[in-house]
Amino acid sequence: MIEAGIIGGAGYTAGELIRILLNHPEVHLNFVFSTSQPGKPLSSIHQDLIGETEIKFTDKINSEADVIFLCLGHGNSKKFLAENQFSEKTKIVDLSTDFRQKSEDHDFVYGLPELNKDHIKKANFIGNPGCFATAITLAILPLAKNSILKDEVHVNAVTGATGAGTSLSETTHFSWRDNNFSAYKSFEHQHLHEIGQSLKQLQADHEAAINFIPNRGNFSRGIHATAYTKFSADLGEARKLYQEFYNDAAFTFVTEEELHLKQVVNTNKCLMRLQKFGDNLLITSVMDNLLKGASGQAVQNMNLMFGLEEKMGLNLKASYF
Amino acid sequence: MIEAGIIGGAGYTAGELIRILLNHPEVHLNFVFSTSQPGKPLSSIHQDLIGETEIKFTDKINSEADVIFLCLGHGNSKKFLAENQFSEKTKIVDLSTDFRQKSEDHDFVYGLPELNKDHIKKANFIGNPGCFATAITLAILPLAKNSILKDEVHVNAVTGATGAGTSLSETTHFSWRDNNFSAYKSFEHQHLHEIGQSLKQLQADHEAAINFIPNRGNFSRGIHATAYTKFSADLGEARKLYQEFYNDAAFTFVTEEELHLKQVVNTNKCLMRLQKFGDNLLITSVMDNLLKGASGQAVQNMNLMFGLEEKMGLNLKASYF
Amino acid sequence: MIEAGIIGGAGYTAGELIRILLNHPEVHLNFVFSTSQPGKPLSSIHQDLIGETEIKFTDKINSEADVIFLCLGHGNSKKFLAENQFSEKTKIVDLSTDFRQKSEDHDFVYGLPELNKDHIKKANFIGNPGCFATAITLAILPLAKNSILKDEVHVNAVTGATGAGTSLSETTHFSWRDNNFSAYKSFEHQHLHEIGQSLKQLQADHEAAINFIPNRGNFSRGIHATAYTKFSADLGEARKLYQEFYNDAAFTFVTEEELHLKQVVNTNKCLMRLQKFGDNLLITSVMDNLLKGASGQAVQNMNLMFGLEEKMGLNLKASYF
Amino acid sequence: MIEAGIIGGAGYTAGELIRILLNHPEVHLNFVFSTSQPGKPLSSIHQDLIGETEIKFTDKINSEADVIFLCLGHGNSKKFLAENQFSEKTKIVDLSTDFRQKSEDHDFVYGLPELNKDHIKKANFIGNPGCFATAITLAILPLAKNSILKDEVHVNAVTGATGAGTSLSETTHFSWRDNNFSAYKSFEHQHLHEIGQSLKQLQADHEAAINFIPNRGNFSRGIHATAYTKFSADLGEARKLYQEFYNDAAFTFVTEEELHLKQVVNTNKCLMRLQKFGDNLLITSVMDNLLKGASGQAVQNMNLMFGLEEKMGLNLKASYF
Known part of the structure; x- marks a missing residue:
């Protein structure tokens, strides 16, 4: 043992x-x-x-x-x-x-x-790794792996109250947070450093901004993230890149189904969905901030x-x- | 002004x-x-x-x-x-x-x-008056008015997080309270004193216990209370007593409809419903703890x-x- | 009358x-x-x-x-x-x-x-107007008024369950939605049409995309939206444009305070906050979807x-x- | 297998x-x-x-x-x-x-x-067994085992939205149930039959009423129940009876700690706490309605x-x- x-x-x-x-x-x-x-x-x-x-x-x-x-x-x-x-x-x-x-x-x-x-x-x-860093890095890492992360990435993610730790504060008081929603640390979240490091590890020339707006959600556990960026090839190609990259991942899965946060709460999984709109590739990723995060x-x-x-x-x- | x-x-x-x-x-x-x-x-x-x-x-x-x-x-x-x-x-x-x-x-x-x-x-x-005291006193006061509050009253009530005030504590932390429920101060809530005083004002010989279990609910505002006690007459009689007692009340109404808490949230109203089961008269009462309370x-x-x-x-x- | x-x-x-x-x-x-x-x-x-x-x-x-x-x-x-x-x-x-x-x-x-x-x-x-359309249009209209809405706008907004109406569906079932979060109709929400019409009314040459990701939040009322776009002048200038535009608005206010959804729930107000990060102007807007929306x-x-x-x-x- | x-x-x-x-x-x-x-x-x-x-x-x-x-x-x-x-x-x-x-x-x-x-x-x-039946029966069974369940038992319990099944109804709509609370089927819940059968199995002469008020809580999983009845011996004696009865139970535990619902959510456990107030023995019991229930x-x-x-x-x- x-x-x-x-x-x-x-x-x-x-x-x-x-x-x-x-x-x-x-x-x-x-x-x-x-x-x-x-x-x-x-x-x-x-x-x-x-x-x-x-x-x-x-x-x-x-x-x-x-x-x-x-x-x-x-x-x-x-x-x-x-x-x-x-x-x-x-x-x-x-x-x-x-x-x-x-x-x-x-x-x-x-x-x-x-x-x-x-x-x-x-x-x-x-x-x-940090919780937001895990959700966001996993969402875009296959693009860096293929050295095609050239444009800005637009990321919006929401985390549960456990993300703020056990300490008591105005924004973790139930009366405040219940049925509430708010953004914080926009464009300046500390996890941007480790996200950048991971991207550069696979794509040394990565320079474009990760525009990240974190939000406080009125739930206890989990992170829901969306990220989009320009992607010239079609959706099938994107799925191929992601499937290949996560082929031997134990807990990270790419799906074609619509996602929601509770699919992964209390598990170690990260689920991801790809969609394409115009020339934008949209990646949605969900995971439990206290487990996979x-x-x-x-x-x-x-x-x-x-x-x-x-x-x-x-x-x-x-x-x- | x-x-x-x-x-x-x-x-x-x-x-x-x-x-x-x-x-x-x-x-x-x-x-x-x-x-x-x-x-x-x-x-x-x-x-x-x-x-x-x-x-x-x-x-x-x-x-x-x-x-x-x-x-x-x-x-x-x-x-x-x-x-x-x-x-x-x-x-x-x-x-x-x-x-x-x-x-x-x-x-x-x-x-x-x-x-x-x-x-x-x-x-x-x-x-x-206190919030629980208001909800519970209003639920049984017409019985005291008619001097027929002879038996124990069994009260269970739940209050929102605002009932605990702005101070931060384990039980007001969102991660704790979200989707949670708990009893506290059972049989010993401090509002029992003012409830007793009001009952005695209308029925000087009132002595039977008010068995009161307060609960912490995972919502922000409101009190939902149920109270039952022995009542020998029929439901129609009970309704008559209550309607008469609250006839000129500005905000307190007796209804035959099923009640739920959100009917009164953010209002100054107290709604009450009467039901009879065997020899028990059940009174449900709902109000906003920060307003009517x-x-x-x-x-x-x-x-x-x-x-x-x-x-x-x-x-x-x-x-x- | x-x-x-x-x-x-x-x-x-x-x-x-x-x-x-x-x-x-x-x-x-x-x-x-x-x-x-x-x-x-x-x-x-x-x-x-x-x-x-x-x-x-x-x-x-x-x-x-x-x-x-x-x-x-x-x-x-x-x-x-x-x-x-x-x-x-x-x-x-x-x-x-x-x-x-x-x-x-x-x-x-x-x-x-x-x-x-x-x-x-x-x-x-x-x-x-539609609810999302109100929150988003108000967030960027002063830019169109000054004909400086030239670049893509990146919008992420979350709405409460009342936004989906009274009809019952999987995503409005309490067991599904409680403590959950999900994106839907990304880049394709029907309100984009009326948003575009309003922008063009003030800035006839407006053409850049509004990239809009709507989300289902686990609350009942309200919309919280963030929108950002390139803005060359400084934050003071932005505030001036917005203050002027909303100078005689009855319910729409620009503030320097951090915002959260519950500031406006059950009111007819729309509150907005401006921030600048690098060359991005970020506008946060909150309102009640059933009232101002x-x-x-x-x-x-x-x-x-x-x-x-x-x-x-x-x-x-x-x-x- | x-x-x-x-x-x-x-x-x-x-x-x-x-x-x-x-x-x-x-x-x-x-x-x-x-x-x-x-x-x-x-x-x-x-x-x-x-x-x-x-x-x-x-x-x-x-x-x-x-x-x-x-x-x-x-x-x-x-x-x-x-x-x-x-x-x-x-x-x-x-x-x-x-x-x-x-x-x-x-x-x-x-x-x-x-x-x-x-x-x-x-x-x-x-x-x-049914979910409410499990929570309530376990709360009072040791008393029946010792043939001392002579008086009425006063039970109040609250269940999550999953207790109502997947079917859609007004009371399972998120907009209705969120931050809401309501009683239903008071004194008449169908589980009273199986509770009575179990009590009689251990105490053939059991006849006193189980006054049961079920409630709909605004959470997804779990049952929180309180039950009290007259009990002439002291708290130590009560604890002894319960500890003996649940001595070889795999998932049911008696504790002296204050209880709350989330201690057992997503587990197969039932936790119980005993308290004595005057001549009333109060038993609090919590469990997950979808698991132990x-x-x-x-x-x-x-x-x-x-x-x-x-x-x-x-x-x-x-x-x-």
Whole structure:
């Protein structure tokens, strides 16, 4: 069994990791580290876990764990690793932004399996992608792969309230968000950096803007994204490019059906649909921000790093309703 | 014009008062006092007010106002009135719990017009009823009026997230409350005191328990309550008692139709339905917790105190959807 | 008093008209025509109306009404007017698409007051704008007014479930729509025609595409739209153009504040915010699809046609929560 | 592998069964029978199944299946079994009301494992309990077990929109149900029959009324129920009774924590909390109406009938948010 530890156990992504790992056939949840909740049962925070486990949060780290998942606030992963030592064999998956950008300062591989599967298999350290970044990058990556991403891409995406984390704020108050909708960080969302890095990895000359308007939706889970750009060939050609690119993807599927968000909620899947209008190729993509956009993808990366079947522990029942 | 002031202007009930008073034909909104927001436009907090008013929050009180509404946290109204002086003519409507219980220490009249209309007309000081208290008291008051409230009453009611106020907490976080439901303060809700006081006012020997389970619903506005108790006569008799009791009520109506919450959201109405099953009389009652349950009723009380038409400024368009 | 009739009284827009007209100081609701509900009280369908009115649906038309509102399915207004005769004085506001396109076959004026106020004042027949068309046209009309709408406009908008009408379908089933999100009719929404007509009215040479992706949101009321296009001048200049254009608008306001949908729900307002990113001007616009996008605007048009104050009967309390 | 068939494959409970059985380690989904959708892929109706399976609906029945699940409308299971023949070995789980009442006309065992585990293990035919019946029966069964259910029980429960099935109606329209709440079938819900039967099975002299008010909640999944009755002993004693009764239950847990609905959504669990107020014992119970209240319990029953581990295939990740 793989002995797994979670660092920063009280947030949404940690909760999702716990839910997945408790049922993962090759993993034993060794410890869940939390400086704020030591000694309390996991179910005191992740209240669905009653009847599932008796594990308690701890403020002790097992430095011999086979894998640790860092579920810390952005900026804190780097700090944590500077202050804590792990064994040589310990693999690390970091869910923050700290190691997503390639740099000479670290050996983290960007953990988007559709882009970097072979690297991930050999990696010890993974920078797990952001949620919007995953949905949007997957929507346009096959165009970059074929070096035909020449024009601006127009992206509009909406995320659920869990995307903002557990912290309380005006825009996560139920009375505010219920039956509401709003745009935020238009043209300036921080995920544009990692999206650009991934595109350039496949199409070095990529320069055109990604015009991205993120929105706050009045739902809890999921991302729905639309992206369109000029595309000179016909729809059949587009579908061929996408099918080829995602041919061996474990969780990403291209479909001709109309899509809606709840098809993927509580699963690790990303579904995509292609349409053509005039000279515009429109790609719609849906996924769960906490799973394919965070904890599910983290476990997918773990599976790849440990040579397990990529989908192990991730055949999740969609809630759908 | 009646010069009106609001004390504690940043919360939900103050926002509703502002929305109502700005359109009230006999009121001029003289000032909105807020220690936290002085100098900022009302629309910086109550963001729907863009285009409606240029008034700013102030930290100065006009002690010559004709009427002031206290929208302070429970316990703070008493303190505020001890520290601030108003003119002899200034009428006061307090929306907190501070003056709802009759006492020799104060001259506040409990502001439930269906119970105390004549007193309210002559009053200078009003203790405005609580939201659950209004919905539940109205549901059973005609029985007390006829001195036939002898058995236990079984009450279950659900309120929206605005019932918990603007403060942020786990149970008002959208991710928690969305598509969720939970009971709280079962058998021990603080409104049981004022309900009991109103029942005893009409039926001095009332003693049987009001078993009340409040619930948190995943909606923003409104209260839906069901109450049942033993009732020996038939349904026709029950309807007669209720119709008579509410005959001159401005906003409370008894209907034979099936009820649902959104019939009254964004209105000052309370709708009630009677049914009989075996020897149980079931009363369903619905109203908006922020209007009939707070600010709407406060303005209704103001209208009565100033000799205005009771419904003035309160013919509100239901949002319904 | 203006004697008003409503044709097709069972749908959402008819319900909203009834709610507004019952409180309108210069209007008497003369009749509500419904072939499906004759003899039933209005409150049997519009169930919030208990206690508001005793009017019943009728299958008789008063051809001497001062104004009638047609709330019929698209295509049925033309048919209805061919089969029914009204007096010479009767003014007509049609809420369907039937008369929105200018044509030599009819004398209907497109009822967007921000564009056609003077024409509306003299008109007898109004083609009331579509909901998406109102939100989007208002967002970009000041650019057309200044003949600087040269490039493609990228529009993404989301509407509530009431936008789909009362008919039952998979995508209006609560279990489907709750916590869901989906795009539909991308690049092909029927409102593009009326948007184009309005733009060309102010900028005859307008030709660039309006790329419009409509979405189904999991809320009941409202439209939130973002639109961006190339704009060479600075943000100050943009604000100046918009402020000037909407200077005398009764319900349309430009603000520098961040916007969200619930600021306008249950009001007749349209709020707009301008931002500039690189050479893109981003306009966010929010309004209530059933009011400014349908029945509220219809009454606004009626007020203008009858020489009443433009806002009469439309100072509606926002539900906000 | 157990060859399983589903009869009536287009509804909610069939969808949930498919989702569970596709991942069940000992089951092969042999066929999904639908007269309305033959030849279409399952994913055309259950749209989350893209990427999960290529199975198509069929109008042919495999009479040699090891187990079939009947997901037909109430009344249709009886009819279906009269018209279709299965092999001697074929076990049947019926999710309708048709065989829940004990009768000399059939050999179906009421499939509530907490009540009938030993019978279920030996059964060939299961009448799968109703959703409200499961939540309420589990809440009070330990009292009947100890023959102390003497007084009236006061039950209030709320269910999600999926409880009403896929059919479209006014009360399942999103615009109606969103942010709404309503009671229905008060004192007369059909599940009272099966609740009474289960109570009498353990306490033959049980006679007191179960006063049950069901409600429609504005969420998709889940049941939240409160039930209270007179209980003379103390809370510790109550907890002891419940803990003993549910000691070997696979999915039913008694907790001292405050409960909320989302703790169990998308799981097969039932969580219960006990409190005492005066002489009233209050039991709160939460579960997922489509899982523990339907398809999850059906698979639990299948596991028991086939001698499998009771939880096999039912370790479902809670969606929680």
